[in-house]
Structure formats: C-alpha cells, structure tokens
Amino acid sequence: MTASVLFTLGTRGSPLALEQANETRRLLAEAHGWEIERIALQVIRTSGDRIQDRPLAEAGGKGLFTKEIDAALLAGAIDAAVHSAKDLPSLSPEGVTIAAFLPREDVRDALVSVFADTIEGLPHGATFGAASLRRQAQALRLRPDLRPTLLRGNVETRLKKAEAGAVGATLLALAGLKRLGLSHRARAVLDLDRFLPAPGQGAIAITARSADARALQALEPISDAATSVALAAERAFLAELEGSCRTPIAGLARLEAGRLQLRGEVLRADGSERFDIAAESAPADAEWLGREAGRDLAARLPVGVLVKGG
Template sequence: MQKIIRIGTRASLLALAQSNWIKGRIEAEYPQCSVELVKIITKGDKIVDVPLAMVGGKGLFVKEIEEAMLRHEVDIAVHSMKDVPAELPEGLHIGIITQRENPHDAFISNRYQTLAEMPAGATIGTSSLRRKAQLAHLRPDLKIEDLRGNLDTRLRKLDEGSYDAIILAAAGLNRLKLSQRATFCFKADEMLPAVAQGAVGIELREADGELLQMLSFMDHRETMLAVRAERTYLKRLEGGCQVPLAGFATLSGETLTMTGLVAPLDGSRLLKVEKSGPATDAAAIGLAVAEELLAAGGREILEAVYGSSLE
C-alpha cells in the first residue's frame, strides 16, 4: 500500500477545499497513509481579466497538473469534472468519480431574491457562454456582463456593487459552506447545467492500478454513469469553455435520462434533446443525444462558434 500520496491541485479556495476533502477521506480510510497537497498554478488561473471563451484551448485548469503527474511529481489530481476536457493525455485516466454535489446553477444577489424580480436593464454577471445563452433566452432585457475570477473573487465583485446579481455553481458554494449566499437554484428545465457540474473526479496514471484499487472506495456508481453519458456527449460535440452547450443526466433506478442543449450565443433559440435508456448504456445514450442535436441544427450553431466543420 502506498504510504504517501501527493495530490496535485489548483490553489483556489474551492480547489483546496475539494482536495482537502479527498485527503481527509483517504486518511480516514487508511490512517497509516500520509496525503500531501501540491499546489499548481494553471493557465486558467493566470488569465483572470479575459473571458475564457476568448482564451482558446481546452484543459485551461488541468493541463499543468496533468503534466506534473506524467513527470511523477504528483500521484493523483483532484478536479472539478466540468473543467476536464473530454480527451485526456495518453497514460492518464479519470479513475474515480465521487458522489455528485448539487449540480445546478445558483442565483446570488444582495438586491433581488429571484431572476424574475430583476428589473429590465439590471446587470447580471457570468462568463459562461452556456449561462449567457440561457439567460439571454430567459431574460433578454437584462445586461449580461463578463465575470471572471475564483468563486470568492466573484462574490466580492458582487458585494462591491459591480453587478446586481451573479450566477455560480451551487456545488462550489456548498463546498465552501457559502450556500446561504444563494437565494434560489435554477431547475434543469430553466438552466441546464454544464457537463459534469457538481462532480469531483480523481485523475491518475493508467499504470497505477494498485493506487486505483486503493482509492476505489470513493467511487460513486450513479454519478459515474451520469458523468459517462455527459462526457461522451461532450466529446462528440468537441465542447469546451468556448461553446454554449449543456448536458445533464440523471438516474431513476436503472434508467438513465440525458438532456442536451446547444444554443447560439444570443440565446435566440435553444435546441434541446432528451433520451432515456438502461443505465448500463450511458455512453450510447450520451452519444445519441449529441447526434440528434447535431441533426436538429446544432451542427450549424457549433460550426459557427468553432469556425470549422464538425465531422
């Protein structure tokens, strides 16, 4: 059994909270094991004044951590799965998916209780193209402005009066024990979440089978199947931070239901597809949702965003 496990993590408050949570679970399960956190600054952390959609590239919050793992400087990485590209570097894999936190988006405002209460012309902050498109569809009369920075930075900008309201992932608020800041959470039919939002994954080297077995007690089957469907969908659509798409899967017994959404940047229309099937067919269901969205007009929307054709 491995006596020391080094976790590669971003240095943000949320990333450290997630990594410390995993550290605590490992040390509780294996008291003889020591877990160390290795803080790594990623490209996404360095660029805080430009919307991610303008930065380009995938893996903005994971690439440097993955490189450290391939150099054997860290043993595992703890990621918010919504930040992890569908394609991983050769030799690495997501071996563990822990139980999903609240996957939905939260509305935070010091002035209004709900989105519906906001008057025309009020300012709402988010840098997510997925949220922007759905907000523009729900409330085209609002001013939607870019909001970058870590979760605590975004809350501070709200409190300083730069925005009338902001949208954040409920999972991040919960993990930092700030859930009281949210006045309500959107339902999936109001604002479909990002792929794998609320799920934490552990990435490790494929060759480290013994370590994978050691950590397998944290794997959560229901979350793993939902995330498998969502990430298969994401891979087919070649999605990343630059694309206004959403995907969300849920399980009821052994039936998995997956909803996918693609929208133009202005939110003038929302293309949605929903499919259900046996949970064991999670990847096939995610792929089927993606293919139907492409056939229904999603291909043209995405090609306009990418500036290139989808195969």
C-alpha cells in the same frame, strides 16, 4: 515527496479546489486506514488561474485549468489530481485517465444579486456577470435586455462583486457554495428546467496515470458508481458535440427507477434559440446514450450554432 508520504494529490490553489482536494484526502484516509497527514497536497497554479482578464475561450479553452496539473501527473510529481469535473476537457491527454468520481453534490445554479431574487426581477438592462457562456445564454433567453459582462475569479471574489452591486447578478454552482459553507449567500436556487447545468457540474473527478496500477487501485474504493455512470453519459454527450467554451452546452444525466435519464441542450450565445434532447438507456449503456444523444442533437442544429474548437 518524503518517505512518510504515502500518496500525493495535485490540486489548484483556490479555496474551492483545496476543499475538494481535502474531501478526497479524507475519503482516501478512511478507505485505506491511512493517517491523513501521510496524504500530501501539492498546489499547482494553472494558466486558467493566471489569466483573469478575458474569457477562457479567447485564451485556450478548458485545458487551461488542467494542462499544468496533467504535466505534473505525467512527470510523476503527483500520484493523482483532483478536479471539478466540468473543468476537464472532453478528451484526456494520452497517459491520463479519470480514475474516480466522488459522490455528486447539488447540480443546480444559484443566483447571487442585491437587486432581485429572480432573473426576471432584475432591473431593465442590468449587467449579468459570468465567465460561462452557458449561464449567459440561459439568462439571456429569459431576459434579452441583460448586458453580459465578464466576471472571473474564485467563488469568494465573484460573490463579493455581486453582493457589492458591481454587477446586477451572477450565477454560481450551488455545489461550490455548499462545499465552502457559503450556500446562505445565494439569493435563490434556480430550477433545472430553465437552467440545466454544465456537464459534470457538482462532481469531483480524480485523474491518475493510465498505467499506474497502485494509484488506480487506491482510488477505486472512493469512486461513486452512480456519479460515474451519469458522468460517462454527460461527457460522451459533450464529446460528440465537440463541446467547447465557445458553445453554450448543458447536460445532465440521472439514475431514476433503474434507468439512466439524460437531458441535453445547446443554445445560441445570445439566448435567442435553444435546442434540446431527452433520452434514456440502461445504466450499462451510459456512454452509448451520451454519444447517440449528442449525434441526434447535432444533426438538428442549424449551421453556425455549434462553434467547434477552444
């Protein structure tokens, strides 16, 4: 860090991560009247970026995208870190807190395929490329004949493989496509009734040191209240289920007519069964709503559906 730098943001190095970091940078500059050049970006390569040959669940879970960034944050090498909210583990490491959520983008999933514009229209036995068990289970629920295959890599890599026909189809977050200016490459946008998103999908989370008053104050003006309320419920729901990369879990909270509406679901990995819940509360009770919905749903799950750990 040089004397001219006012604030340093840590980020992964993928095009989407950098776009999210630059969005944060622009908002900080506008909020404080800082010259944008005085907000530095520090790219940090994570274990999740290095491991591409197996599912995250087999390599250590969601923390693979955050632990090196958390370490840099706790060491004081950066002032704050920018993350896709759905990549954050349910519990933050000691000394790290979520300081802000930026305004949420579109939460829906997008289908990418050269073979069909619906899951139902794919050829019998087509491969379905995904790293997300949630997307895999939701697709298998509609089409049990699909053959899941691992598809890792950044957005452009997965787009190219699907567009080349290397897999029959894949699903990507529409938010990421929009942020990268690539939404035109989606074959279709999927409805929320059948493809409820992962908790946090479409949201950008910014973490900081819990005791760093300067960073927390700097980030406060750019935090979006509606997104923060929704994510409080979704993350509490996920934490109550002890959600991991080994269990397909979906959840979405939204403010509607002054009430916070939460929908959640857990699926068997093969899509053969889905267990869902809907609940609502006052916005001020967002965390309570998520916890209660998680407890209620967990109590109804047959043994073996919820795979803990990872």
